[in-house]
Amino acid sequence: xxxxxxxxxxxxxxxxxxxxLNCTYSNSAFQYFMWYRQYSRKGPELLMYTYSSGNxxxxxxxxxxxxxSKYISLFxxxxxxxxxxxxxxxMRKGAGSYQLTFGKGTKLSVIP
Amino acid sequence: SQTIHxxxxxxxxxxxxxxxxxxTVEGTSNxxxxxxxxxxxxxxxxxxYSVGIGQISSEVPQxxxxxxxxxxxxxxxxxxxxxxxxxxxxCAWEAGGGELFFGEGSRLTVL
Numbered sequence: 001x002x003x004x005x006x007x008x009x010x011x012x013x014x015x016x017x018x019x020x021l022n023c024t025y026s027n028s029a030f031q032y033f034m035w036y037r038q039y040s041r042k043g044p045e046l047l048m049y050t051y052s053s054g055n056x057x058x059x060x061x062x063x064x065x066x067x068x069s070k071y072i073s074l075f076x077x078x079x080x081x082x083x084x085x086x087x088x089x090x091m092r093k094g095a096g097s098y099q100l101t102f103g104k105g106t107k108l109s110v111i112p
Numbered sequence: 113s114q115t116i117h118x119x120x121x122x123x124x125x126x127x128x129x130x131x132x133x134x135x136t137v138e139g140t141s142n143x144x145x146x147x148x149x150x151x152x153x154x155x156x157x158x159x160x161y162s163v164g165i166g167q168i169s170s171e172v173p174q175x176x177x178x179x180x181x182x183x184x185x186x187x188x189x190x191x192x193x194x195x196x197x198x199x200x201x202x203c204a205w206e207a208g209g210g211e212l213f214f215g216e217g218s219r220l221t222v223l
Contacts, residue, residue, distance in 0.1 A: 041219065043214035044202070046213060088155075090156075098144070099171075100212060102155050
């Protein structure tokens with residue numbers, strides 16, 4: 001079983017839709033969770049960073065972590081064509097751990 | 113504010129040639145620095161990380177090496193490139209909370 005699983009998509013939605021992106025993981029030691037957005041041929045850009053379980057909201061983006069289910073989500077409200085990108089989840093075991101474990105990314109297209 | 117620069121952005125190199133990719137960070141001191149490689153369908157692979165000048169840890173045995181000659185400079189090198197070295201190379205620095213911030217990447221094609 002892979003440590004982090006992420007559906008590669010592609011996911012295609014109409015403009016204005018609510019998008020749900022998800023990752024599951026197998027290692028209960030993960031404590032820090034991140035979502036990155038990566039446009040084609042560009043470096044990943046950090047969108048959300050959360051510690052342990054709970055929700056975090058930033059504008060149109062909401063990150064959720066459910067450690068009991070080993071499941072994290074990123075919701076995008078009122079999706080825009082500019083949200084079209086690949087979204088990567090990433091997680092880290094704890095302070096002093098240098099290894100970030102990434103999902104392989106979900107490719108999202110928002111259709112005008 | 114902190115910024116990270118990588119160059120060159122794109123390069124095409126013949127098999128057996130040397131490689132040097134450079135990364136510099138501005139606006140922070142003594143950051144942890146990372147080199148990742150991103151291959152299509154394979155996700156991000158950690159290659160090297162550094163916690164200070166001259167301190168390099170390798171995660172994957174390979175044809176590459178890294179050096180950190182200055183506090184905010186991180187260099188990825190190879191003496192002889194292989195076809196399998198082709199990919200998208202990303203440098204990143206670590207903020208105080210453990211999150212990573214990436215550069216724009218260097219796309220390497222080995223022919």
